[in-house]
Amino acid sequence: MSEFRLDFHDTATAFADKSDSQLKEKYRIFRMLNSPFMNAIGTRAAKFALSLGLPIHGLIKASIYEQFCGGETIEECEGVINKLAASHIGTVLDYAVEGKATEDDFDRTKDEIIRTIQRAKDDPKLPFSVFKVTGIAPLGTLERLSEKRKLDAKSQAKCERIHNRVYEICEYAYSIGQPIFIDAEDSWIQDAIDRLALEMMEKFNRERPIIYTTLQMYRTDRLQYLRNARRQAKADGFILAVKLVRGAYMEKERERAAEKGYPSPIHATKAETDAYYDAALDYCLKHIDNISFVAATHSEASTHYLASKMHGQQIAPDHPHVYFSQLYGMSDNLSYVLAKNGYNVSKYVPYGPVAEAVPYLMRRAEENSSAAGHVTHELHLIEKELKRRKSSRG
Numbered sequence: 565m566s567e568f569r570l571d572f573h574d575t576a577t578a579f580a581d582k583s584d585s586q587l588k589e590k591y592r593i594f595r596m597l598n599s600p601f602m603n604a605i606g607t608r609a610a611k612f613a614l615s616l617g618l619p620i621h622g623l624i625k626a627s628i629y630e631q632f633c634g635g636e637t638i639e640e641c642e643g644v645i646n647k648l649a650a651s652h653i654g655t656v657l658d659y660a661v662e663g664k665a666t667e668d669d670f671d672r673t674k675d676e677i678i679r680t681i682q683r684a685k686d687d688p689k690l691p692f693s694v695f696k697v698t699g700i701a702p703l704g705t706l707e708r709l710s711e712k713r714k715l716d717a718k719s720q721a722k723c724e725r726i727h728n729r730v731y732e733i734c735e736y737a738y739s740i741g742q743p744i745f746i747d748a749e750d751s752w753i754q755d756a757i758d759r760l761a762l763e764m765m766e767k768f769n770r771e772r773p774i775i776y777t778t779l780q781m782y783r784t785d786r787l788q789y790l791r792n793a794r795r796q797a798k799a800d801g802f803i804l805a806v807k808l809v810r811g812a813y814m815e816k817e818r819e820r821a822a823e824k825g826y827p828s829p830i831h832a833t834k835a836e837t838d839a840y841y842d843a844a845l846d847y848c849l850k851h852i853d854n855i856s857f858v859a860a861t862h863s864e865a866s867t868h869y870l871a872s873k874m875h876g877q878q879i880a881p882d883h884p885h886v887y888f889s890q891l892y893g894m895s896d897n898l899s900y901v902l903a904k905n906g907y908n909v910s911k912y913v914p915y916g917p918v919a920e921a922v923p924y925l926m927r928r929a930e931e932n933s934s935a936a937g938h939v940t941h942e943l944h945l946i947e948k949e950l951k952r953r954k955s956s957r958g
């Protein structure tokens with residue numbers, strides 16, 4: 565058999581739908597992200613200026629926001645949805661509003677999440693929806709639930725409201741057959757999220773995968789969790805559906821563990837996280853008949869690993885139980901090359917009011933500055949494509 569290879573450096577494919585000026589703007593933003601000083605000053609200054617009501621909304625919207633977000637409303641995302649669909653990439657509308665605290669806020673967010681599911685109804689351009697439990701639930705209650713502490717009457721009432729919101733979202737997704745991800749969050753609230761996700765999978769994944777839980781493979785206990793969940797799914801007769809990520813909150817996890825004096829739940833090294841991530845991919849592939857899964861990663865190595873394993877095991881690139889996923893504005897070289905080769909690919913497209921999306925943008929900026937290798941790689945790919953275009957024009 566010939567050696568399997570996907571060319572993730574095929575920049576003509578990766579940037580086919582970007583004009584020269586769009587590419588140059590992307591280059592400018594990534595250059596800024598590559599400078600830790602500019603990055604730290606820029607994002608904090610933006611947050612501060614917005615909190616003061618300074619008129620920088622337009623500036624942010626036309627720059628970093630446009631690179632990583634689809635628009636301020638679902639309607640404003642239509643352009644991005646169509647652009648991605650033209651390259652056979654699905655959109656996952658991600659309502660990027662965080663840090664809300666009142667019951668009314670949580671209800672409003674729940675209603676907006678339901679609108680994202682409604683928008684996706686019968687539209688293959690939007691293969692998945694998504695939500696974060698912290699968008700619809702108070703942190704304190706999730707923490708108490710995770711610690712299995714006894715709840716007083718007030719917390720009990722909050723807990724019922726959380727359950728009702730999660731149930732309403734999942735039941736609606738099920739009623740229209742729209743698959744939906746439940747994002748993973750901090751380990752000290754994740755037990756509560758896991759229990760909700762398992763309950764929803766048990767209820768709504770009887771015929772096909774609708775509810776997807778998320779596993780952060782930077783956690784040392786997640787491979788065993790995956791095995792246990794599969795056994796439970798098999799015994800109880802539902803399809804296990806998982807989104808596999810490495811995990812976004814490593815620094816916070818380590819800091820809290822050190823502060824409170826418990827062992828960090830995160831692997832000691834990146835190599836261990838990588839090995840666990842790929843082991844989870846192997847495990848899901850091995851049980852592909854009972855597990856539906858999404859490799860949500862910007863790692864070229866893991867993406868190529870999964871694609872080549874599928875090739876080796878003669879699993880069709882568009883097998884309905886295997887999806888790849890990236891974030892909008894990042895790793896287009898993976899998304900577009902995978903899609904061109906017939907794999908199932910989607911991108912998270914965050915949206916929401918500019919001021920509300922700043923925490924999300926800050927995370928992207930911080931993530932990009934801490935994973936400097938990624939940004940340097942993105943810059944290198946853009947340079948390569950600009951040069952290629954120049955020389956092809958003679």
Ligand SMILES: Cc1cc2nc3c(=O)[nH]c(=O)nc-3n(C[C@H](O)[C@H](O)[C@H](O)COP(=O)(O)OP(=O)(O)OC[C@H]3O[C@@H](n4cnc5c(N)ncnc54)[C@H](O)[C@@H]3O)c2cc1C
Pocket residue numbers: 746747748749778780782809810811812813814830831832833834835837860861862863889890891911912935938
């Ligand atoms: C579509 C999509 C959905 C996502 N959903 C979620 C979600 O629900 N919850 C969530 O937490 N994150 C989520 N993420 C973010 C994800 O967890 C990662 O933070 C991000 O994708 C970077 O990891 P990577 O696999 O892309 O690539 P890489 O750049 O190869 O890996 C970076 C990651 O490796 C791990 N790592 C880095 N250094 C070390 C170290 N020294 N020791 C141990 N581990 C280390 C960290 O997890 C770090 O984020 C999502 C990402 C995508 C693309």
